[in-house]
Amino acid sequence: MAKNKLLRMDNIGIVVESLDEAIAFFTEIGLRLEGRGSVEGEWAGRVTGLGDQHVEIAMMVTPDGHSRIELSRFLMPPVISDHRTAPVNALGYLRAMFTVEDIDELVSRLSKHGAQLVGEVVQYEQSYRLCYIRAKDGLLIGLAEQLTNK
Incomplete structure (x- = not known):
């Protein structure tokens, strides 16, 4: 029997x-809104294990079309936990990282949307400039500017 093969994320x-x-916020980073709608009903709850649910969703896609973020706002059932202010060494999912052309320019634009640097913009060898930012609502995002092969 052939082993199942991963196709994509x-x-x-x-x-x-x-x-x-x-x-x-994600549009300012450079993602494009691909679609927006709602998901509700018992069938969706069978997937998530939450039972009857009503969720507004928006799908954001990167400029190359290969990566997506699904943003969800739960109307029912209500949100019961909040991990946004956990430190960067907390267990679980941490952040999404985006490669950008000009990290300083983007940090400046995102700060106008209420984002704040977590630490500072640092350089890793001669390869990258990196930083973490927190969006106004607490989401942690990583930014990387590639310095080589420019």
């Missing part, structure tokens, strides 16, 4: 308080 899901603010 479709998306990463992030639960947010405000879908509009999250869409604006």
